[in-house]
Amino acid sequence: MRAVQITEFGGPEVVAVRDVPEPRPGAGQVLIDVARCGVNFADALLREDRYLASVTLPLIPGIEVVGRAADGRRLAAMISSGGYAEKAVAAEGGAFPVPDGVDDVAAVALLAQGLTAWWLINHTARVRPRESVVVHAAAGGVGSLAVQLARLRGARVIATASTPDKREFALSLGASAAVDPAADDLTEALYAANHGEPVDVVLEMTGGRVTDQSIAALAPFGRLAFYGMAGGVEPGLVSPRDLQRRSVTVSGFWLMNALARPEVLREAYAEMSGQVAAGELRVVHGGDHPMSDVRRVHADLRGRRTTGKLVLDPTR
Template sequence: MRAVQITEFGGPEVVQVREVPEPVPSAGQILIDVARCGVNFSDTLLRENAYIAAATLPLIPGGEVVGRAPDGRRLAAMIPNGGYAERAVIPQDTAFAVPDGIDDVEAVALLAQGLTAWWLVNRTADVQPGDSVVVHAAAGGVGSLAVQLAKLRGAGRIIATAGTPQKRDLALELGADAAVDPATEDLAAALSEANDGRQVDVVMEMTGGRVTDQSLDALAPFGRLAFYGMASLIEPSKVSPRTLQRRSATVAGFWLMHAFAHPAVLHKAYAELATKVMAGDLRVVHGGDHPMSEVRRVHDELRNRRTTGKLVIDPAR
């Protein structure tokens, strides 16, 4: 079968389409024909062996897929790797049934991004009615969904950040009340100004460095910062206990892999997200449906933040 395989760590040039043996399912696994595979920022880190979990070569990247099982069921699942391929094995107990009203891009977008956004809003940050919420990278896969889910949960004011005017306009279309350029020199002041001069209750953050530090400065007493990624690998963050105490602030980290210890919650979350999409209450931003043969370009655009919404690759092309 055709698949993307990495045999050495490095830049986009190490990502190559090859002929590889078809995977063989073990007990508790299902072999599916992959219709689409999601592409995530974490894939570019994995390519460099810079992700949270260390990688072992050779490696077929891709942690989220949607496709058909031999019995015809349409399933979506997250897997450790192996998704950039024509066929993949998925775990039976954490495979999500995909309703007919959900297309392939939506089915994949509701996995890593959708479940992360759901957990951030409902659990980690615990957004309450009336809370002011900052969503960084609000035009991205997680951010675009988090803006909408926070609004549906009753957030009082949502402030989005995004790096271009087009991305900020998209965040406003999705329900944000204000949009800020994260490159603003005094970001803390800009966030407070966007919140009618008040400090904010919640920040959802995945950048790191200066953005994290200034987001903490923008928090109101008892504010919560939910940290779910680190796009800026070269900028260290300076989170001190004294800073947290001065604001009675909470900083929480979240990695979706830990949530798979709670499969019942994830199945409930996926079904809830799918229902909202079919009802028209939640919009998945399609970021591009690309042939697998163009995976190098997709990685380059994603890493350099030239994308919006959910990106997928089609193994058949």
Template sequence: MRAVQITAFGGPEVVTVREVPDPEPGPGQILIDVDRCGVNFADTLLRENAYLAGATLPLIPGIEVVGRTRDGRRVAALIEHGGYAERAAISRDGAFPVPGDLDDTAALALLAQGLTAWWLINRTTSVQPGESVVVHAAAGGVGSLAVQLAKISGAGRVIATASTPAKRDLALSLGADAAVDPGAGDLTKALIEANEGRPVDAVLEMIGGPVTGRSIAALAPFGRLAFYGMAGQVEPDPVSPRALQRTSATVSGFWLANALQRPQVLRAAYTEMAALVARGRLRVIHGGDHPMSEVRRAHEAMSARRTTGKLVLDPRT
């Protein structure tokens, strides 16, 4: 079968389409024919051997697939790796049935990105009706869904950050009440001003560097910051427990890999979001449908943060 295989760590030049053997399903797994596979920022980190999970070469990247089982059922699934391929072995119990009215891009967007956004809003920060929420990188795959899910959950005011005017306009079109440039001279002040002069209740943060500390400084008493990535690849400054104590603030981390141990929760969340998409209440931003032969171009755009919404690859082209 055709697949993207990495044999050395590095930049986009290391992702290469090759002929490789079909995967052999292990115990509890089934083989599917892949219609589309998702591209995530985590894939670029894995390519550079900079991801949270270690990697062993050679490696077929890709953690999201949507396709059909040999008996014709349409399913989506999260996998450890192997998604950039014509066929993939997936967990029989971890396969999410895909409704007929959900296109392939939406089916993939609700996996790593959608489930992360859902968990951050509903579990990690437990956003309550009327609370304010800051969503950093609000035009990205997770951010664009998190803005909407925050509103659906009853958030009182959603403040989006994004690096360009076009991305900020997109966040506003998705329901954000205000949009801020994260490169603002005084980000803490900008976030509080965007919240009509009040500190914020919850922050979803995946940039790192000074953005993290400046966001913590904008938290209200009992505020929560959920750290779920580091797109800037710059470690945040150390967090002072005494500073957290002064406002009874909470800083927590989230990695979707840990949530895989609760498949029933993820299945219910996926079903809930699919229904919201079908009813027009949750909008998936289609960020580009690339032939697998153009995987390097997709990785270049992702690494340069030129993307919005969900990028996918067609393994058949």
């Protein structure tokens, strides 16, 4: 079968389409004929050997697929690797039925990105109605869904995005205000966007000064949920005494840990796919690309030239 394989770490040039053996499902697994596979920023980090988990080469990247099982079921599935391929093997517990009214791009977007956004809002940050929620990188895959899910929870959303077009896009998704994260004083900018008040929740995946100045913007009992470091710069040290002084919480989240709770993820996926089918949740299509264009897709992703959900078509 055709698949994308990485045999060395590096830039987009190290991803290549090759012929590889088909995977074989074991006990409790299902073989999926892949219609679309998702592309995530984590795939670029993995390719560069900067991912949270250790990686052994050669490797077929990709952690999310949608397609058909041999028995005809249409399934979307989270997998540990192997998604950039014509066929992929998934655990039955990590494969979710896809309802009518949810296209392939949306079905994939609700996996790593949708489940991350859902967990951050419902579990990690525990967003409540009428709270102010800052969503960094609001035009991205996780961010665009988090803006909408927070709003559906009754929160007031403040989005950040790097360009005027992306900030306008975040406003179109339901954000009440949009801020440039490169502002000289991001803390003050977030205060201003929240009518001069500190904020209740921050969903953060940039790192560096963005994390530090976001923590400074938290109100008493505020929560910052850290789920990535796209900027590549570690935040400064957080003082436990300062956290105590303001009764704020800084927590981390990695979706791989949530895979141990498939029943919760199944509930989350069913909830979000129902919202998509009902027109309540909008998945932003960021590009439906042939798998043969994977190097260009990775270059665009790493260069921050993408918006919404990117997918690969393994048949092309």
